[in-house]
Amino acid sequence: xxxxxxxxxxxxxxxxxxxxxxxxxxxxxxxxxxxxxxxxxxxxxxxxxxxxxxxxxxxxxxxxxxxxxxxxxxxxxxxxxxxxxxxxxxxxxxxxxxxxxxxxxxxxxxxxxxxxxxxxxxxxxxxxxxxxxxxxxxxxxxxxxxxxxxxxxxxxxxxxxxxxxxxxxxxxxxxxxxxxxxxxxxxxxxxxxxxxxxxxxxxxxxxxxxxxxxxxxxxxxxxxxxxxxxxxxxxxxxxxxxxxxxxxxxxxxxxxxxxxxxxxxxxxxxxxxxxxxxxxxxxxxxxxxxxxxxxxxxxxxxxxxxxxxxxxxxxxxxxxxxxxxxxxxxxxxxxxxxx
Amino acid sequence: xxxxxxxxxxxxxxxxxxxxxxxxxxxxxxxxxxxxxxxxxxxxxxxxxxxxxxxxxxxxxxxxxxxxxxxxxxxxxxxxxxxxxxxxxxxxxxxxxxxxxxxxxxxxxxxxxxxxxxxxxxxxxxxxxxxxxxxxxxxxxxxxxxxxxxxxxxxxxxxxxxxxxxxxxxxxxxxxxxxxxxxxxxxxxxxxxxxxxxxxxxxxxxxxxxxxxxxxxxxxxxxxxxxxxxxxxxxxxxxxxxxxxxxxxxxxxxxxxxxxxxxxxxxxxxxxxxxxxxxxxxxxxxxxxxxxxxxxxxxxxxxxxxxxxxxxxxxxxxxxxxxxxxxxxxxxxxxxxxx
DNA sequence: CGGCGAATGGAAAGCGCTTTCCCCTCGGAG
DNA sequence: CTCCGAGGGGAAAGCGCTTTCCATTCGCCG
Numbered sequence: 001x002x003x004x005x006x007x008x009x010x011x012x013x014x015x016x017x018x019x020x021x022x023x024x025x026x027x028x029x030x031x032x033x034x035x036x037x038x039x040x041x042x043x044x045x046x047x048x049x050x051x052x053x054x055x056x057x058x059x060x061x062x063x064x065x066x067x068x069x070x071x072x073x074x075x076x077x078x079x080x081x082x083x084x085x086x087x088x089x090x091x092x093x094x095x096x097x098x099x100x101x102x103x104x105x106x107x108x109x110x111x112x113x114x115x116x117x118x119x120x121x122x123x124x125x126x127x128x129x130x131x132x133x134x135x136x137x138x139x140x141x142x143x144x145x146x147x148x149x150x151x152x153x154x155x156x157x158x159x160x161x162x163x164x165x166x167x168x169x170x171x172x173x174x175x176x177x178x179x180x181x182x183x184x185x186x187x188x189x190x191x192x193x194x195x196x197x198x199x200x201x202x203x204x205x206x207x208x209x210x211x212x213x214x215x216x217x218x219x220x221x222x223x224x225x226x227x228x229x230x231x232x233x234x235x236x237x238x239x240x241x242x243x244x245x246x247x248x249x250x251x252x253x254x255x256x257x258x259x260x261x262x263x264x265x266x267x268x269x270x271x272x273x274x275x276x277x278x279x280x281x282x283x284x285x286x287x288x289x290x291x292x293x294x295x296x297x298x299x300x301x302x303x304x305x306x307x308x309x310x311x312x313x314x315x316x317x318x319x320x321x322x323x324x325x326x327x328x329x330x331x332x333x334x335x336x337x338x339x
Numbered sequence: 340x341x342x343x344x345x346x347x348x349x350x351x352x353x354x355x356x357x358x359x360x361x362x363x364x365x366x367x368x369x370x371x372x373x374x375x376x377x378x379x380x381x382x383x384x385x386x387x388x389x390x391x392x393x394x395x396x397x398x399x400x401x402x403x404x405x406x407x408x409x410x411x412x413x414x415x416x417x418x419x420x421x422x423x424x425x426x427x428x429x430x431x432x433x434x435x436x437x438x439x440x441x442x443x444x445x446x447x448x449x450x451x452x453x454x455x456x457x458x459x460x461x462x463x464x465x466x467x468x469x470x471x472x473x474x475x476x477x478x479x480x481x482x483x484x485x486x487x488x489x490x491x492x493x494x495x496x497x498x499x500x501x502x503x504x505x506x507x508x509x510x511x512x513x514x515x516x517x518x519x520x521x522x523x524x525x526x527x528x529x530x531x532x533x534x535x536x537x538x539x540x541x542x543x544x545x546x547x548x549x550x551x552x553x554x555x556x557x558x559x560x561x562x563x564x565x566x567x568x569x570x571x572x573x574x575x576x577x578x579x580x581x582x583x584x585x586x587x588x589x590x591x592x593x594x595x596x597x598x599x600x601x602x603x604x605x606x607x608x609x610x611x612x613x614x615x616x617x618x619x620x621x622x623x624x625x626x627x628x629x630x631x632x633x634x635x636x637x638x639x640x641x642x643x644x645x646x647x648x649x650x651x652x653x654x655x656x657x658x659x660x661x662x663x664x665x666x667x668x669x670x671x672x673x674x675x676x677x678x
Numbered sequence: 679c680g681g682c683g684a685a686t687g688g689a690a691a692g693c694g695c696t697t698t699c700c701c702c703t704c705g706g707a708g
Numbered sequence: 709c710t711c712c713g714a715g716g717g718g719a720a721a722g723c724g725c726t727t728t729c730c731a732t733t734c735g736c737c738g
Binding site: 047050052062064071075081082089095096098114287290302 | 342386388389390391392393395396401403410411412414417418420421424425428433434435436437438440451452453454455456457483487569595598599601602605623624625626628629630641
Binding site for chain 4: 003005006007017018021022025027029050051053054055056057058059
């Protein structure tokens with residue numbers, strides 16, 4: 001049993017294909033009431049559904065938006081995706097979601113795939129990296145997509161000539177550093193995530209400059225890089241402890257790593273937060289119940305997703321726009337005021 | 340600048356459209372080496388990309404699979420989605436992901452949308468419900484999709500005539516109950532999730548029958564229904580405490596609720612797990628670091644997703660198939676052995 | 679009452695691709 | 709040397725839909 005086509009509906013309603021199309025699939029042209037009703041009725045009787053592929057072909061684009069994330073199982077990305085999906089539903093758009101499995105070099109491939117599908121828009125959620133070749137490739141691919149009237153928005157850093165929702169990673173980390181100094185901490189270490197991920201780098205640098213404002217220097221020995229994951233945090237913290245560093249507070253550049261760090265501290269029987277305090281970044285909802293409650297920098301992730309899609313769908317300006325996503329320091333039990 | 344078409348490639352290579360198509364987009368027909376190379380070369384020079392919409396139209400389906408989840412921000416669903424996406428990548432398929440935002444009555448709409456798009460397959464991840472009308476509607480929609488050679492697989496309960504990965508909710512909950520009795524617990528309560536969600540119901544019933552095996556009765560007063568979320572768990576636990584029930588161990592039908600319950604216990608200054616022990620279900624990775632470590636029933640969520648897609652893509656049998664997803668009780672600190 | 683423009687319906691030309699069907703060219707068997 | 713069949717190439721027919729571009733029909737104004 002094959003699907004019902006517009007032609008069948010038209011025949012049944014006794015009108016032309018053109019009229020049926022105008023009635024059923026929106027058009028500027030008005031159709032007389034009589035015929036309009038006939039068509040509608042025929043469509044219902046035959047249980048007609050438009051063939052999206054056919055529409056996509058003639059319209060030049062499908063009613064979908066593509067989203068590229070690093071890892072959908074990571075709550076950071078799934079929250080953003082939730083925001084995009086929510087907004088997409090409002091717009092009557094479907095969402096195609098791809099996960100690079102933390103291989104930023106695969107981003108451009110997915111952009112290409114989405115271009116092939118003639119997606120209305122593409123949202124790039126992953127962090128940009130320091131790799132220039134990669135960036136060039138991505139930029140080229142994005143260019144191609146936009147030059148065939150596809151819209152693109154990125155989340156995180158402004159490194160591509162597209163609308164971008166810039167997360168205030170630097171400012172947030174800096175404010176966090178200052179707040180922690182305000183709590184009385186002086187000796188810090190940072191669990192810094194991958195050295196090539198701009199999001200991680202920005203947070204590290206922001207934190208560093210926050211400390212600098214109070215004449216506190218962050219020794220390179222006290223910066224440990226690691227995966228942007230729970231285990232990455234665990235390993236980095238373990239490494240730090242192995243180095244026997246004399247620190248009072250550790251900043252993990254995201255909450256997931258922070259949780260890993262806390263686990264490592266426990267496993268090494270280090271009093272938390274007494275001996276070593278821990279702070280994170282993102283304020284992941286799922287992690288709000290870990291104890292001690294995690295000091296962090298809140299980012300409204302779902303909002304990020306919604307904003308990005310909005311930006312991508314709105315009438316493009318003559319130049320790429322930037323929207324800042326404000327962040328907010330949240331002090332909790334994991335970094336109690338000293339004495 | 341519009342996209343390059345196959346016709347342009349053909350012209351440039353000096354061959355017919357048919358030949359170009361056969362070379363570039365796979366066909367049973369063989370093309371002579373000379374022409375083949377010419378076409379390939381022309382395609383590269385012009386930077387040709389096939390128009391997926393056009394291909395979809397003539398082939399009858401697009402190279403995508405649709406996934407319907409209840410809430411992509413929930414780690415349960417995002418893990419399953421990750422599994423599906425992983426497997427889809429292996430197959431060269433893109434994934435369209437829709438979230439019903441916990442409105443099971445919207446599932447059929449998304450199935451319809453995916454049908455319109457001519458997706459290759461659809462994976463239904465959300466739990467089935469007790470609502471017969473809804474089920475009928477979903478079944479009808481699924482029927483239509485499969486009758487136009489679309490493949491469907493469901494995860495959780497076998498309530499639709501489609502391939503299903505059945506999660507052993509009942510058996511798992513029953514085994515958990517018995518394990519808890521083995522730990523010495525006798526007075527139980529259940530935070531039971533929405534009464535209409537089969538996943539929640541199955542877990543409750545499984546738990547009940549596990550207790551029954553040891554002649555322990557679960558009083559209806561000790562079963563509190565609530566949302567399948569962290570806050571749902573929090574509220575249900577609070578309600579339970581308000582009832583002043585005399586219980587030693589609480590089973591929350593999923594980990595997310597369990598975490599909410601633990602938060603409620605803390606807020607009410609109830610010693611955890613000493614006064615009241617807590618157990619969950621799912622073994623959500625992100626939650627493995629909450630303290631006390633949560634006793635739970637492990638489900639390999641990513642595997643669930645992978646299996647479902649595999650099932651959907653494999654040659655359909657004459658009858659819908661069922662694949663059981665085994666689960667495993669994991670005892671941890673949140674339910675210590677009694678004395 | 680004639681004439682003209684607005685309103686409405688339909689025929690048909692694509693959109694970019696796959697695939698059938700037909701044709702031509704060889705190679706090899708008889 | 710003829711004939712047949714296989715192999716490889718191309719013309720063209722769609723796939724289901726949107727959208728010009730015409731053709732009609734009215735309504736109205738002068």
